[in-house]
Amino acid sequence: MWFATGLGLALLTFSILGPADRADTEAPEIQPAASASTNPPRSGESAQAATRDTGSASAGRPTEAKAEQTAAATMPKTQGLGEPLSLTVKRGDSLDRLFKRHGLNRTDLANIMELELARKHLRLIKPGDDIEVLHDDGSLLRLARPVSLTESLAVTREGEVFSAELVVRPLDRRTAMASGTINSSLFLAAAEAGVSDRTIMNLAGIFAWDIDFVLDIRRGDQFRLIYEELWRDGERLGEGTILAAEFTNRGDVFRAVRFADASGRVDYYTPEGKSLRKAFLRAPLSFSRVSSNFNLRRRHPVLNTIRAHRGVDYAAPTGTPVKAAGDGKVIFRGRKGGYGNTVIVQHGGNIDTLYAHLSKFGKARSGSRVRQGQTIGYVGSTGLATGPHLHYEYRINGVHKNPRTVKLPDAAPIDSAYLADFQAAAADLLQQLQDQRPLMAADAIRPPS
Numbered sequence: 001m002w003f004a005t006g007l008g009l010a011l012l013t014f015s016i017l018g019p020a021d022r023a024d025t026e027a028p029e030i031q032p033a034a035s036a037s038t039n040p041p042r043s044g045e046s047a048q049a050a051t052r053d054t055g056s057a058s059a060g061r062p063t064e065a066k067a068e069q070t071a072a073a074t075m076p077k078t079q080g081l082g083e084p085l086s087l088t089v090k091r092g093d094s095l096d097r098l099f100k101r102h103g104l105n106r107t108d109l110a111n112i113m114e115l116e117l118a119r120k121h122l123r124l125i126k127p128g129d130d131i132e133v134l135h136d137d138g139s140l141l142r143l144a145r146p147v148s149l150t151e152s153l154a155v156t157r158e159g160e161v162f163s164a165e166l167v168v169r170p171l172d173r174r175t176a177m178a179s180g181t182i183n184s185s186l187f188l189a190a191a192e193a194g195v196s197d198r199t200i201m202n203l204a205g206i207f208a209w210d211i212d213f214v215l216d217i218r219r220g221d222q223f224r225l226i227y228e229e230l231w232r233d234g235e236r237l238g239e240g241t242i243l244a245a246e247f248t249n250r251g252d253v254f255r256a257v258r259f260a261d262a263s264g265r266v267d268y269y270t271p272e273g274k275s276l277r278k279a280f281l282r283a284p285l286s287f288s289r290v291s292s293n294f295n296l297r298r299r300h301p302v303l304n305t306i307r308a309h310r311g312v313d314y315a316a317p318t319g320t321p322v323k324a325a326g327d328g329k330v331i332f333r334g335r336k337g338g339y340g341n342t343v344i345v346q347h348g349g350n351i352d353t354l355y356a357h358l359s360k361f362g363k364a365r366s367g368s369r370v371r372q373g374q375t376i377g378y379v380g381s382t383g384l385a386t387g388p389h390l391h392y393e394y395r396i397n398g399v400h401k402n403p404r405t406v407k408l409p410d411a412a413p414i415d416s417a418y419l420a421d422f423q424a425a426a427a428d429l430l431q432q433l434q435d436q437r438p439l440m441a442a443d444a445i446r447p448p449s
Contacts, residue, residue, distance in 0.1 A: 082134040082141040089129040095122060104133065108140040111162055112155055118164040121145060121153040149230060149237055172231040173240060179224040179436050186217055199227060199239045204286070206242065206256050206268050209278035211249050212404055213286070214314060222248040224436045226429055244429035255433065257426040261418040271430055273414040273422055279347070280326040280408045281372065284355065284392055285314055285379070310400035311354070311393035318359050318388040320379040324370040325353045325394070325403075333366040339391065340383025343376050349409065354393040357385045 087098045095113075099106045112118050122145065125131075134142040140162075143155040146169065154167045180193035190200035203225060204213045211217075228240030244257045245268075256268040256276050268276045324345055331352070332344035339356035343364075346352045359380025364370045381388045394403040414422055 082136045085133050085135060087131040087133060089125045089127050089131070091127045093125065093127070095125065098131070103138050104135055105138050105140060108157075108162070112140070112143065112164070115155070115162060115164045117166070118153065118155055118162075121147045169232070171237070174229045174231060175226060175243070176229045176239075177224075177226050177432065177436060180222065182217060182221045182223075183219055186213070186223075189223070195225070195227075196239050199225075199242065201286070202242055203245055203247070206245055206276060207247050207254050208281055208283070209276060209408060210254050210282070211247065212282045214283050215404065216249055218250055221250070224433055226432055244426070244433055246433045255430070257422075257429055259414065259418075259422045259425060261415060261421070263415075267414075269414050269422065269426075271426060273419050275411040275413055277411040278408040279349075279372075279411055280351075280353075280394075281323065282404065282408070283314065284323050284325045284353075285316060285320055285390060311356075311391050312403050313389045313391050314379075315387065315389045316379045318378070318380055320390075321375045322355050322358065322362075322377045322379060322390055324364075324372055324374045324376050325392075326351075326372050327370070328353075329369050330364050330366050330376070333361055333364070336383075338384035340385065341377070341380065342383075345370060345376070350397045352395050354391075354395070356391040356393075357381055357383050357389060359388070 085102060085104075087102065089098065095109060096106060098104075099109050113122065129145070132144045133140060140155075141157050144152055144167075146152045147166070150169055150171060151166045152169050153164060155162055155164045178190075178193040178195045180189040180195070182189045186200060186204070187197060190197065203223060204211075207213075223246065225245040226243045228243065230237045230240050241258065244255075246253065246255045248254075254276075255271055257271065258266065258268055260266040270276060322343075326345075326347050328345040328347035330343060331346045332342065334342065336342040336356070339354075341358035341361065342354060342356045343358065343361065344352055344354050355377055357380055358377035359382065360378050362374070362376040362378070364374065364376050370376060379388050379390050385391075392403055394401050394406055396406075
């Protein structure tokens with residue numbers, strides 16, 4: 001009885017004083033979360049769930065701050081904010097390594113690489129490449145990478161979604177002129193004139209149908225050209241398109257003017273409007289040397305007998321690309337006796353060309369069509385050959401002709417509907433070429449008609 005009486009008094013005292021004490025000590029903590037904790041557990045709700053809710057409520061301000069951070073993370077990022085960062089690719093780098101090194105979110109990178117356009121232009125990177133990013137504490141907001149002189153990849157973030165597009169990078173195109181005289185090589189003359197190897201290769205390509213740049217170049221030959229220079233923000237980026245050119249080879253003068261007609265066709269024409277493009281290239285590979293010319297009384301270097309050499313041999317390193325001299329159809333691709341690996345292309349006008357001693361073949365197979373300039377094989381020394389070279393033959397109705405001297409059929413001239421426009425556009429360029437000539441040679445060459 002005394003135990004029951006004592007227990008009853010204790011419970012009575014607790015019921016009177018306990019709630020007040022608890023309200024005094026805990027009210028400041030639970031006040032911010034009162035709305036989350038005043039509702040009692042629903043019927044059937046587990047004691048564990050009720051305890052979890054009570055614990056969340058008693059956590060107070062830390063739980064509220066975490067909720068605010070989660071909400072902020074799902075909100076759209078403000079594109080005007082963020083910290084800029086330049087990523088320079090080093091040897092052995094990958095994008096994943098770059099992101100890890102600079103503390104950038106690699107999940108963002110994985111999401112960006114899901115975009116086809118971004119994957120296409122970010123898949124391959126090389127040392128020296130620069131990638132500009134804008135980030136907010138490692139979370140990517142923007143990424144930009146130049147993909148060409150005129151375009152840049154731009155990746156932007158909107159909330160948690162990324163998008164990619166190509167942005168035009170405007171260029172300032174300025175007209176420049178250059179001229180040179182060949183004393184030892186075309187490339188040295190170009191370097192002395194301040195012209196890049198790429199531009200001089202383009203120059204050779206323009207006149208490739210009339211001049212064999214392997215054999216025909218002589219000391220004293222001259223070139224003059226008008227071309228574009230590419231600039232951006234006051235910085236010279238490189239050289240662009242050749243607008244007009246003149247090449248003097250062995251006293252013969254060849255001129256070319258670039259013209260784009262209203263149909264979108266772009267080509268180089270003579271001052272009279274004839275296309276410089278011929279149906280055939282004079283030589284099927286670039287810048288090598290002739291090791292054996294067309295000679296019907298040549299002594300064969302392997303057989304040591306007098307045996308007609310009905311083609312031209314171009315010595316070049318193994319693996320040098322061999323181009324189709326003209327449009328046509330491959331009628332033979334395989335091994336052919338002393339010719340070794342051989343490709344024969346049939347063209348219009350009962351003309352066919354042969355390419356022998358190849359180390360390997362291009363993608364074009366027998367029966368497929370090829371375009372002029374398409375790679376059909378690579379220089380080698382298969383068959384009866386003493387070293388790597390291309391043996392090239394040109395035949396009309398089965399009769400061998402000297403590829404270096406045979407008259408090549410012309411391509412179609414400029415459409416008569418555009419001739420007047422061409423002449424008006426070409427007049428100023430031709431005059432500028434004329435003005436570049438040294439005074440001592442001005443009288444030796446008739447002015448353009």
